[in-house]
Amino acid sequence: MTLAELQELERDALMATYARNPVEFVRGEGTRLWDDDGNEYLDFLTGISVAQLGHCHPRVVEALREQAGRLMHVGNLFYTEPGMRLAKRLADLSLGGRVFLCNSGAEAIECALKLARKRRQGGDFVVVEGGFHGRTMGALSATPQESKQAPFAPLVPGFRVVPRDDAGALAAAVDQHTAAVLLEPIQGESGIHPLDPDVLDAAREACDRHGALLILDEIQCGMGRTGTLWAHEQLGVTPDVMTVAKGLGGGLPVGACVAGPGAASVLEPGDHGSTFAGGPVIAAAANAVLDVVTEDGFLDGVRERGDLLTAGLRGLGLEPRGRGLMVGFDLPDAPEVARRLLLEQLLVVHATGPGTLRMLPPLTVTGDEIDDAVTRLGAGLG
Numbered sequence: 531m532t533l534a535e536l537q538e539l540e541r542d543a544l545m546a547t548y549a550r551n552p553v554e555f556v557r558g559e560g561t562r563l564w565d566d567d568g569n570e571y572l573d574f575l576t577g578i579s580v581a582q583l584g585h586c587h588p589r590v591v592e593a594l595r596e597q598a599g600r601l602m603h604v605g606n607l608f609y610t611e612p613g614m615r616l617a618k619r620l621a622d623l624s625l626g627g628r629v630f631l632c633n634s635g636a637e638a639i640e641c642a643l644k645l646a647r648k649r650r651q652g653g654d655f656v657v658v659e660g661g662f663h664g665r666t667m668g669a670l671s672a673t674p675q676e677s678k679q680a681p682f683a684p685l686v687p688g689f690r691v692v693p694r695d696d697a698g699a700l701a702a703a704v705d706q707h708t709a710a711v712l713l714e715p716i717q718g719e720s721g722i723h724p725l726d727p728d729v730l731d732a733a734r735e736a737c738d739r740h741g742a743l744l745i746l747d748e749i750q751c752g753m754g755r756t757g758t759l760w761a762h763e764q765l766g767v768t769p770d771v772m773t774v775a776k777g778l779g780g781g782l783p784v785g786a787c788v789a790g791p792g793a794a795s796v797l798e799p800g801d802h803g804s805t806f807a808g809g810p811v812i813a814a815a816a817n818a819v820l821d822v823v824t825e826d827g828f829l830d831g832v833r834e835r836g837d838l839l840t841a842g843l844r845g846l847g848l849e850p851r852g853r854g855l856m857v858g859f860d861l862p863d864a865p866e867v868a869r870r871l872l873l874e875q876l877l878v879v880h881a882t883g884p885g886t887l888r889m890l891p892p893l894t895v896t897g898d899e900i901d902d903a904v905t906r907l908g909a910g911l912g
């Protein structure tokens with residue numbers, strides 16, 4: 531099918547929820563993507579931090595092929611090994627405790643919210659401006675953006691919003707009725723904004739004082755993206771609950787809500803569930819991603835290449851924010867620049883708003899590919 535035919539199909543058959551770029555991709559390998567005309571692109575977006583090891587990483591493909599050819603689904607009324615192993619590894623690599631496996635970021639957030647509400651019944655949630663936690667009704671209620679929320683009111687009640695970089699306001703919003711404080715260690719969708727460490731400290735302290743849970747949303751910044759397995763490791767704050775998704779499956783839909791020991795037993799039989807969750811195929815893929823990301827030296831390489839990317843961007847006169855390979859910078863007309871970079875420079879990046887470009891290359895990106903991307907960016911900025 532031609533691109534024009536696909537666009538017609540989209541108009542006819544798909545709800546108009548996405549503003550797609552006029553490119554059809556047909557193949558991917560590592561940091562490279564190819565369109566239907568055979569043009570080769572550099573992917574510095576990875577489907578918004580999903581293809582964490584690049585496209586079609588051989589270890590992920592091999593794990594998938596093997597599992598898909600053996601058993602795809604039996605559901606959660608029975609045992610299969612890959613999901614159980616995945617849960618154990620995620621808990622051991624983070625908070626300890628227990629894990630609920632699911633299929634997306636929003637679903638991981640829903641689990642965290644339900645867990646916190648059940649633990650402190652009727653309790654409120656505290657969230658910060660600019661936060662993004664997903665599109666389902668609960669996750670959307672935790673996402674204080676007027677344009678995203680307004681058409682869907684009334685939302686889930688009980689969410690209090692405080693300014694992003696105001697530790698005092700956050701601390702003041704937490705009391706004995708607070709079920710949880712929910713934060714991204716580095717806000718992704720708002721344009722790559724690392725949370726002020728004072729705010730995170732204040733959140734931890736306020737949660738401890740009032741017996742509320744601190745939930746950190748690592749859906750975008752986790753899984754090695756910032757050069758440590760979890761972004762919060764660099765901030766010296768340990769949450770009670772953590773949400774993971776995006777890069778976890780290396781391109782497949784899988785999420786997880788990890789509850790540390792203090793919150794691990796809140797959800798009981800009948801409280802929560804999800805038909806597809808923890809299935810052996812996606813869990814096999816996630817286990818393969820974890821194998822690679824936890825190899826000796828892998829995350830050191832992410833930090834080194836993150837420094838290389840940041841230095842390259844500074845060399846273009848830009849002022850990058852972020853950590854590791856999660857980088858954003860401000861520039862005028864970002865959506866137009868992103869479109870030009872895609873169509874003219876064959877560099878895939880993304881505008882998170884009118885004034886911010888975001889780069890989330892695969893963690894396996896090479897130094898040469900970073901140099902190449904910086905060159906293309908320089909040419910595209912003209």
Ligand SMILES: *Cc1c(COP(=O)(O)O)cnc(C)c1O
Nearest residue numbers: 634635636662663664718749750
């Ligand atoms: C993408 C994202 C979500 C939502 O994940 P979905 O898989 O799209 O539901 C939640 N939180 C953060 C920080 C995200 O980046």
